[in-house]
Amino acid sequence: MPRFLTVLFLILTCAIGGSAAAQTRPADPLAPPDGIGPDLRAAYETGRLIFNGHWRPSGTDGPDKLEGLGPLYNRISCASCHSAGGRGKPPGGPGENFLTALVRIGVVGEDGSVEPHPLYGQQIQDRAIPGMKPEAELSLTWRYEKGRFPDGTPYELRRPDLTITPDPGPDARWSIRVAQPLHGVGKFAHAVPGPDDTGRFGWKAAMPSLAMQNASALSQDMGVTNLFFPDPICPPAPEPCGGNRNEAGGVRLMSLTLFTELLPPPDLSQHRNGKGEMLFMKIGCGGCHKPEIALRTGPERIMAYSDLRRHRMGEGLDDGLPEGAAASDEWRTAPLWGLGAVLADDPRAPLLHDGRARGAEEAILWHGGAAARARHAFVNLSREDRGYLLEFLGGL
Numbered sequence: 001m002p003r004f005l006t007v008l009f010l011i012l013t014c015a016i017g018g019s020a021a022a023q024t025r026p027a028d029p030l031a032p033p034d035g036i037g038p039d040l041r042a043a044y045e046t047g048r049l050i051f052n053g054h055w056r057p058s059g060t061d062g063p064d065k066l067e068g069l070g071p072l073y074n075r076i077s078c079a080s081c082h083s084a085g086g087r088g089k090p091p092g093g094p095g096e097n098f099l100t101a102l103v104r105i106g107v108v109g110e111d112g113s114v115e116p117h118p119l120y121g122q123q124i125q126d127r128a129i130p131g132m133k134p135e136a137e138l139s140l141t142w143r144y145e146k147g148r149f150p151d152g153t154p155y156e157l158r159r160p161d162l163t164i165t166p167d168p169g170p171d172a173r174w175s176i177r178v179a180q181p182l183h184g185v186g187k188f189a190h191a192v193p194g195p196d197d198t199g200r201f202g203w204k205a206a207m208p209s210l211a212m213q214n215a216s217a218l219s220q221d222m223g224v225t226n227l228f229f230p231d232p233i234c235p236p237a238p239e240p241c242g243g244n245r246n247e248a249g250g251v252r253l254m255s256l257t258l259f260t261e262l263l264p265p266p267d268l269s270q271h272r273n274g275k276g277e278m279l280f281m282k283i284g285c286g287g288c289h290k291p292e293i294a295l296r297t298g299p300e301r302i303m304a305y306s307d308l309r310r311h312r313m314g315e316g317l318d319d320g321l322p323e324g325a326a327a328s329d330e331w332r333t334a335p336l337w338g339l340g341a342v343l344a345d346d347p348r349a350p351l352l353h354d355g356r357a358r359g360a361e362e363a364i365l366w367h368g369g370a371a372a373r374a375r376h377a378f379v380n381l382s383r384e385d386r387g388y389l390l391e392f393l394g395g396l
């Protein structure tokens with residue numbers, strides 16, 4: 001990290017450490033946390049404007065001067081994928097665009113190492129500024145499979161199949177990722193045990209810090225160059241592509257990072273600790289979805305329902321594409337806080353990294369690998385007990 005940013009970051013992180021307070025769900029989902037001073041609040045508001053702001057191609061005049069979009073990109077703002085700081089959805093089927101999800105890609109060698117794809121790099125940018133061609137057209141088809149609980153109750157699962165045009169070739173592996181919910185994400189950096197060199201952010205916990213995660217989003221998702229990623233995302237040569245190597249600017253990146261750092265976590269004060277939670281702990285869900293974790297910054301504990309670690313989830317959730325130190329079937333335990341609001345809006349809301357699960361029950365049915373025993377115990381619960389457990393998840 002450039003030195004002045006490191007210093008600024010340390011100052012801000014210390015300031016934030018002391019600002020912990022129990023949150024109540026605000027009417028405005030992006031409202032600043034209670035109890036922060038005017039300076040932090042001003043920086044937070046700047047970050048929020050950048051988060052919601054629309055980036056434009058260089059040389060176009062706009063009121064907020066967010067210039068530097070593209071040439072290739074996925075969306076024009078952070079909020080277009082993380083609407084109100086929330087999670088995304090995959091397309092419903094062929095002919096629907098990727099609006100709040102994206103596709104990572106790579107070529108896996110015989111020794112298991114991954115290289116960026118020669119045509120597409122690490123991510124497919126399916127949009128481009130005027131005068132340029134998007135990298136590819138994406139078309140998603142769902143494949144359905146049926147199963148039964150041991151008590152005979154039927155269920156249906158779906159898994160995604162993707163057509164990428166132009167065809168990336170037989171050695172390419174792709175990974176669909178829906179936008180993650182961001183409320184409370186700033187706490188993850190301070191949770192013990194601390195992030196090690198294997199990272200903490202993203203569905204695979206491959207990113208080591210929020211600053212890096214945000215810088216990577218600016219670069220990969222919006223084509224906005226910055227201090228960490230100075231090279232533009234270009235189509236393969238000889239197409240012309242270039243421009244300013246720091247379109248975002250250091251202060252903007254800092255404000256954006258401060259905003260994500262401080263964005264208040266979901267409020268679990270109303271959450272019930274009944275039979276559902278007892279079952280959740282008893283059958284081993286809580287081994288990974290740890291109800292509470294401690295923070296290094298003070299006595300506060302967060303109720304994220306995650307150990308924030310990666311686990312090998314087995315064949316069902318293996319999309320074939322490793323990332324950094326994470327194997328292709330390895331995912332960070334998804335924090336379950338905030339799930340209640342998502343499921344209250346839509347009981348069949350798309351869950352898991354690619355949004356394949358329609359609601360919590362399907363998400364659990366996809367668990368395998370290190371979570372196979374917990375899944376087994378879940379399917380063998382009585383229908384009534386499964387209901388208690390799902391009801392508990394709906395209150396998180």
Ligand code: HEC
Nearest residue numbers: 074075077078081177178179180201202203214217218221
């Ligand atoms: C095209 C859709 C898209 C856009 C635009 C986008 N994101 Fe994301 N965001 C995602 C996806 C997908 C992930 C999960 C990535 C992964 O698994 O590596 C993610 C993950 C994150 C995370 C990590 C959350 C966690 O729990 O670890 C943060 C923080 C984040 N985004 C912030 C931003 C910011 C800030 C911007 C704007 C600069 C932005 N995103 C723009 C799709 C998007």
Ligand code: HEC
Nearest residue numbers: 285288311331332333334351352353360363370371374378
């Ligand atoms: C070995 C660790 C582990 C165990 C045990 C485990 N999970 Fe998970 N859980 C995960 C991981 C990792 C993910 C993310 C997988 C993905 O995105 O593909 C996840 C995702 C989820 C999700 C989807 C959340 C979201 O935001 O998309 C739900 C719901 C869930 N788990 C519930 C449960 C329940 C209920 C149990 C007990 C039956 C359980 N899990 C047991 C590791 C575990």
